[in-house]
Amino acid sequence: xxALTITNVSKQYDQVKSLDCVSLEISAGSVLALLGxxxxxxxxxxxxxxGLTPLTSGEIDVFGAIxxxxxxxxxxxxxxxxxxxxGSLTGREQMQHFASLKGESKKTANILLEKVxxxxxxxxxxxxxxxxxxxxxxxxxxxLGRPKLALLDEPTSGLDPISRHEFYDIIKEMSENGTAVIxxxxxxxxxxxxxxxxxxxxxxxxxxxxxxxxxxxxxxxPIRFDIKTKAKNNKKIAQDLGGKSINGHAIELFxxxxxxxxxxxxxxxxxxxxxxxxxxxxxxxELYRYYSAExxxxxxxxxx
Amino acid sequence: xxxxxxxxxxxxxxxxxxxxxxxxxxxFSVVLSMAGGAPTGTLGVNPLIVAVTSITTLSVYFxxxxxxxxxxxxxxxxKERGTLALSLTYPLSRAQILIGKFLAHFxxxxxxxGVGLLLVAIISIFKNGGLNMSFTPxxxxxxxxxxxxxxxxxxxxxxxxxxNQPSVASGFAIVIWLVCVVLYDIGLLGALVADNxxxxxxxxxxxxxVANPADAFRLVNMPDISxxxxxxxxxxxxxxxxxxxQIASLFLWPILALFFAWVALKKVKT
Numbered sequence: 040x041x042a043l044t045i046t047n048v049s050k051q052y053d054q055v056k057s058l059d060c061v062s063l064e065i066s067a068g069s070v071l072a073l074l075g076x077x078x079x080x081x082x083x084x085x086x087x088x089x090g091l092t093p094l095t096s097g098e099i100d101v102f103g104a105i106x107x108x109x110x111x112x113x114x115x116x117x118x119x120x121x122x123x124x125x126g127s128l129t130g131r132e133q134m135q136h137f138a139s140l141k142g143e144s145k146k147t148a149n150i151l152l153e154k155v156x157x158x159x160x161x162x163x164x165x166x167x168x169x170x171x172x173x174x175x176x177x178x179x180x181x182x183l184g185r186p187k188l189a190l191l192d193e194p195t196s197g198l199d200p201i202s203r204h205e206f207y208d209i210i211k212e213m214s215e216n217g218t219a220v221i222x223x224x225x226x227x228x229x230x231x232x233x234x235x236x237x238x239x240x241x242x243x244x245x246x247x248x249x250x251x252x253x254x255x256x257x258x259x260x261p262i263r264f265d266i267k268t269k270a271k272n273n274k275k276i277a278q279d280l281g282g283k284s285i286n287g288h289a290i291e292l293f294x295x296x297x298x299x300x301x302x303x304x305x306x307x308x309x310x311x312x313x314x315x316x317x318x319x320x321x322x323x324x325e326l327y328r329y330y331s332a333e334x335x336x337x338x339x340x341x342x343x
Numbered sequence: 344x345x346x347x348x349x350x351x352x353x354x355x356x357x358x359x360x361x362x363x364x365x366x367x368x369x370x371f372s373v374v375l376s377m378a379g380g381a382p383t384g385t386l387g388v389n390p391l392i393v394a395v396t397s398i399t400t401l402s403v404y405f406x407x408x409x410x411x412x413x414x415x416x417x418x419x420x421x422k423e424r425g426t427l428a429l430s431l432t433y434p435l436s437r438a439q440i441l442i443g444k445f446l447a448h449f450x451x452x453x454x455x456x457g458v459g460l461l462l463v464a465i466i467s468i469f470k471n472g473g474l475n476m477s478f479t480p481x482x483x484x485x486x487x488x489x490x491x492x493x494x495x496x497x498x499x500x501x502x503x504x505x506x507n508q509p510s511v512a513s514g515f516a517i518v519i520w521l522v523c524v525v526l527y528d529i530g531l532l533g534a535l536v537a538d539n540x541x542x543x544x545x546x547x548x549x550x551x552x553v554a555n556p557a558d559a560f561r562l563v564n565m566p567d568i569s570x571x572x573x574x575x576x577x578x579x580x581x582x583x584x585x586x587x588x589q590i591a592s593l594f595l596w597p598i599l600a601l602f603f604a605w606v607a608l609k610k611v612k613t
Binding site: 109116 | 346349350353354357358420424425426428429430431432433434435612613
């Protein structure tokens with residue numbers, strides 16, 4: 040079932056078109072990463088889904104409800120970017136406040152605080168919390184009321200690697216419980232293995248929206264081989280494979296995915312002359328650059 | 344809505360402004376009722392009247408200030424912290440947020456004023472045995488102080504909704520306070536001097552005076568019979584607008600201020 044359907048949504052701020060005909064769909068229980076530069080329109084899109092920002096044109100449907108309607112709000116949760124809760128409340132008080140707004144019990148609030156790993160700091164004032172701890176409260180409140188749709192705006196910015204890991208574990212659990220999750224981010228390496236689908240916004244346009252695998256195939260970016268050899272054989276092997284010799288004992292080689300097996304065969308035929316081989320598929324960062332740049336170049340050609 | 348009130352009360356409990364204003368109000372009330380009683384001695388004047396007059400003069404400055412201090416951060420602070428956007432994604436209307444906050448701040452105000460005036464009553468009773476004293480002026484002072492405070496709470500929310508940073512809001516709040524309780528009167532006084540008893544003095548001035556909630560508050564709490572030269576000047580002016588006009592001004596202002604604050608809050612983009 041489709042949890043969220045966005046159809047041809049545009050947003051115009053004075054002269055600037057911050058979103059241009061964006062269409063997107065997300066099904067219940069899946070995780071979508073929304074990627075883009077600063078100012079690409081990620082936060083605008085999220086605020087539109089929440090009903091905080093009116094649309095210039097287009098339509099958004101949240102489980103059949105209008106964004107911002109009481110019904111939509113009752114099953115949507117939100118973690119804003121850079122949220123700072125009032126410093127003089129304790130974590131428990133802040134959380135119980137949100138719980139009562141969502142019609143949840145104090146007990147649920149405490150359970151969720153425990154879940155995000157704040158049980159040791161539950162009665163300390165938020166003013167004394169670290170950035171990561173404040174972000175954890177933000178996540179805890181986004182778990183309240185078993186939301187059907189969770190919108191997390193840059194949830195892991197400023198978090199240490201272990202906290203990030205825990206965050207994504209919780210997000211995974213949410214999606215397993217049927218929540219559709221949208222994470223906006225520009226920390227590409229994190230979302231790489233943890234999302235079902237990736238949508239890339241560039242200058243207000245949706246330039247990609249697919250699984251990582253399909254994006255890779257469509258972009259047809261070359262695969263990189265990192266080969267390590269003995270110094271004396273290095274030049275010769277580099278020449279035979281058509282790669283580039285680096286430092287006298289490493290070779291860098293790019294090829295398209297259809298040539299991958301062939302090159303592997305060649306490499307293995309060198310036997311003991313090769314010390315090590317790494318095969319590196321195009322990273323999300325490269326894909327991201329590829330899709331963002333594609334949009335830009337097409338913009339330029341339109342302009343000409 | 345009550346959840347908002349509860350949260351604001353929790354915040355207020357730990358707010359230095361609140362603690363300071365309660366303490367100040369209490370301190371001033373004690374000092375004024377001790378000192379204010381001294382000159383009257385055991386004369387026939389109800390000693391409470393004397394205290395009420397002193398405290399009215401104090402409250403005119405103090406209550407609006409507390410009201411503004413409580414409210415200037417209410418919306419702008421949440422905007423800056425990003426919690427306003429978050430609150431609005433909960434099933435909660437903007438009016439509910441505003442009224443929730445208002446209820447909490449109103450209670451805080453009532454507490455600060457109530458503590459002060461209670462001390463006045465207790466001290467007066469101790470000093471005068473006060474079994475046949477009328478506490479009506481004191482009660483009336485309490486109610487009108489709350490109306491005055493509520494007005495400035497509303498004005499504080501309005502300012503808070505219109506600007507984006509709490510620091511800017513606090514600047515505006517101080518300016519508004521200065522204008523309403525100090526500059527407005529000085530301006531009127533200047534105009535009176537310039538007019539020298541003409542049309543302005545007789546017709547426009549009394550209404551301008553009562554239009555300012557702080558002055559309306561002053562007039563309403565002025566004892567009916569007064570020997571004081573300054574207050575007789577004021578009370579002759581208050582004859583024109585009449586008690587009804589003063590009370591209307593004092594109790595319409597909070598409603599107006601809250602209404603405009605609500606309009607401003609509705610226009611806030613998050």
